[in-house]
Amino acid sequence: MHLLNYLRNKSFWVIDSLKGCNIRKHLDEISSVINSPNSSNSLNIRKQHLENLLKHAVNTTPFYKSYINASSIMDFPVIKKTIIQDNFEQFRSLPFKNKQNFKVSTSGSTGVPFFLFQDENKRNRNRADAIHFLKCCNFEIGNRLFYLVAQLEHNQKSKFIPWVQNVNPVDVSKLTDEKITEFLDMISKDQNPNKAILGHVSAFETIIQFLEKKNRKVDNIKLNSIIANSEYLSPQTKSTLNKYFNTHALSRYSSEEIGIMAHQTIDSPKNFVINHASYHIEVLNFENDNPVKPGELGRIVVTDLFNYAMPMIRYDTGDVAELITHDNGNMQFKQIEGRKMDLIYNSQGQIVSSFLANTKLYKYYALLKQYQFIQQGKKEYEIKLNLQGDTFPYENDLIEDVKKDFGKDANVTITYVDEIPPLASGKRRKVVNNYQKKQTSY
Structure with a gap:
């Protein structure tokens, strides 16, 4: 020492x-x-x-x-x-x-x-x-x-x-x-x-x-x-x-x-x-x-x-x-x-590990500054991407990959953003559930 x-x-x-x-x-x-x-x-x-x-x-x-x-x-x-x-x-x-x-x-x-x-x-x-x-x-x-x-x-x-x-x-x-x-x-x-x-x-x-x-x-x-x-x-x-x-x-x-x-x-x-x-x-x-x-x-x-x-x-x-x-x-x-309130569900209403949602983005890691996976409805999923560059040529691949585990009838959209702001604590939520039926207040 x-x-x-x-x-x-x-x-x-x-x-x-x-x-x-x-x-x-x-x-x-x-x-x-x-x-x-x-x-x-x-x-x-x-x-x-x-x-x-x-x-x-x-x-x-x-x-x-x-x-x-x-x-x-x-x-x-x-x-x-x-x-x-x-x-x-x-x-x-x-x-x-x-x-x-x-x-x-x-x-x-x-x-x-x-x-x-x-x-x-x-x-x-x-x-x-x-x-x-x-x-x-x-x-x-x-x-x-x-x-x-x-x-x-x-x-x-x-x-x-x-x-x-x-x-x-x-x-x-x-x-x-x-x-x-x-x-x-x-x-x-x-x-x-x-x-x-x-x-x-x-x-x-x-x-x-x-x-x-x-x-x-x-x-x-x-x-x-x-x-x-x-x-x-x-x-x-x-x-x-x-x-x-x-x-x-x-x-x-x-x-x-x-x-x-x-x-x-x-x-x-x-x-x-x-x-x-x-x-x-x-x-x-x-x-x-x-x-x-x-x-x-x-x-x-x-x-x-x-x-x-x-x-x-x-x-x-x-x-x-x-x-x-x-x-x-x-x-x-x-x-x-x-958080339990950020657990996500597949299109059949079954719990899906947030770890699985994160893995869908791993292969594109070098192309991204930030990302956020959001469940907006029972079968609606939004993926926010803050890109390193100007384009993301893998939209269809990412959407199909998500559907494999979240349901073929899942509606997946990709939104491009300039920033995913942190919470007051400095944390950034990577997986979010806005689906009110399943959300619990803490």
């Missing part, structure tokens, strides 16, 4: 030690549980955290007080973001109202602002979660982290803190060719021997499109890993990042209001390691609140075990995943689809 980075690392843990080793204690427990989630010790820890959280919620929050006689978590209702928004004060724990809490907010994938409060212990748990999974991505605290973030002025409150943490924020609100060149030059000249990049998938896609268009080599850039968050990381984007940067491109499943719920790692580069240490996670049926079978798609429902300021029990994230169980009993997410 570079000397200055080493000192940053040691300073971080010395400060934590002076404060009572709060983050270190969390980190040790997180690593123990995640590395052996089904050991008797881990199961006891997980059970105790869940029981403590449920007891706290029913005794201190107006919303959950009527569930004081619940015998298990299954007796609690599944809640959505709108329920929290409409009953905000009812979710706040009374003893924590006068304590130091931290407001976390997100514009959300719907563009609707959403915020809640977290207590100090929850914040420390989130920090420990991040440290654990960064280590699983071949990155240590104190090393250089390039953070690709939209709306830098809004997100960056201080220049001193990023310097101490060795985080280099990079504004990707408008990634022009000049900005990408500047960014790549900055990384290549950086003297830190150990560094990684964290950022939105759409930013990475714009960068690799630039590399392919310019036929630029980046062999001189040495990275420990690339971590993509906030959006779906397609196998195509993942493999292209691996190819250009000769490192592991790994996906993080997290949210501002909750934290890191699952993560791909060096040892699990395809499947997502579930954060059983900090969350009780269920994958439930679309039509009811029953668990799905392994191999089936279902709704991701999360209970945050550590936010005592605003307990969130069985919170429907709006995202969809496929759960798999290994021979040793460990459960992982095989894939995470994104």
